[in-house]
Each structure stands twice: as C-alpha cells, then as structure tokens.
Amino acid sequence: MPEVTYILGDGAPVTLEVPSDSTLLAAPLGLAIRMKYGCKLARCGKCVVSVLEGAHALSPPGPDEVRKLGPRLEQGMRLACQARARGPCVLRQEWVRMHGERRGGP
Numbered sequence: 001m002p003e004v005t006y007i008l009g010d011g012a013p014v015t016l017e018v019p020s021d022s023t024l025l026a027a028p029l030g031l032a033i034r035m036k037y038g039c040k041l042a043r044c045g046k047c048v049v050s051v052l053e054g055a056h057a058l059s060p061p062g063p064d065e066v067r068k069l070g071p072r073l074e075q076g077m078r079l080a081c082q083a084r085a086r087g088p089c090v091l092r093q094e095w096v097r098m099h100g101e102r103r104g105g106p
C-alpha cells in the first residue's frame with residue numbers, strides 16, 4: 001500500500017498506508033484525520049488538496065475532476081474524493097486536522 005503523508009493545518013505531517021483502491025479522502029475518514037469535504041462526487045470542490053510531492057503517483061484525473069478543477073490541476077491541486085495514490089505522495093489541505101482538535105488554533 002502506498003504511503004500518503006497528509007500535512008495538517010499546523011504543518012504536522014501524518015503518514016498513512018492508503019489502499020490503492022481507496023481515494024485520498026476515503027482512506028483517512030474514520031481514522032485520526034478529518035478532512036474537509038462535501039459531496040464526494042467531484043462537484044463541490046471542498047476536498048481540494050495541494051499535492052506537494054508525488055503528483056506522478058496519483059491516478060490520472062477523470063473528466064469530472066478536470067471539469068471541476070480546470071487550470072488548478074496544473075497548479076498541483078487534486079480532489080481528494082477522486083484521486084487515488086499509486087505510490088508515495090505528500091498532500092496538504094489547509095485545515096486538515098486531527099479529530100478532537102478545535103478549529104482556529106491557539
């Protein structure tokens with residue numbers, strides 16, 4: 001299973017082994033990471049993440065993701081509800097936080 005590192009809102013990395021058949025969003029749900037998302041259908045754009053490393057290791061974007069992100073794909077953005085990891089990568093979603101953490105920070 002590929003290792004995916006999620007950078008939390010405070011900059012702390014959390015690395016998970018993500019099954020290659022799971023999306024970048026589905027894998028951490030129910031674990032220690034809570035990510036922002038909405039529709040899970042490539043419509044709302046709330047799950048967008050910046051791919052900091054390993055963009056080549058992600059599944060190619062499908063038509064719905066291309067339609068939603070447009071030029072942001074070329075800027076390293078992906079929809080976590082659509083992309084799947086085939087190899088190691090590092091992602092950042094600005095307010096990815098651990099369960100139980102309060103929004104806003106200190």
Ligand code: FES
Binds near residue numbers: 039040044081
């Ligand atoms: S959750 Fe809505 S686009 Fe991903």
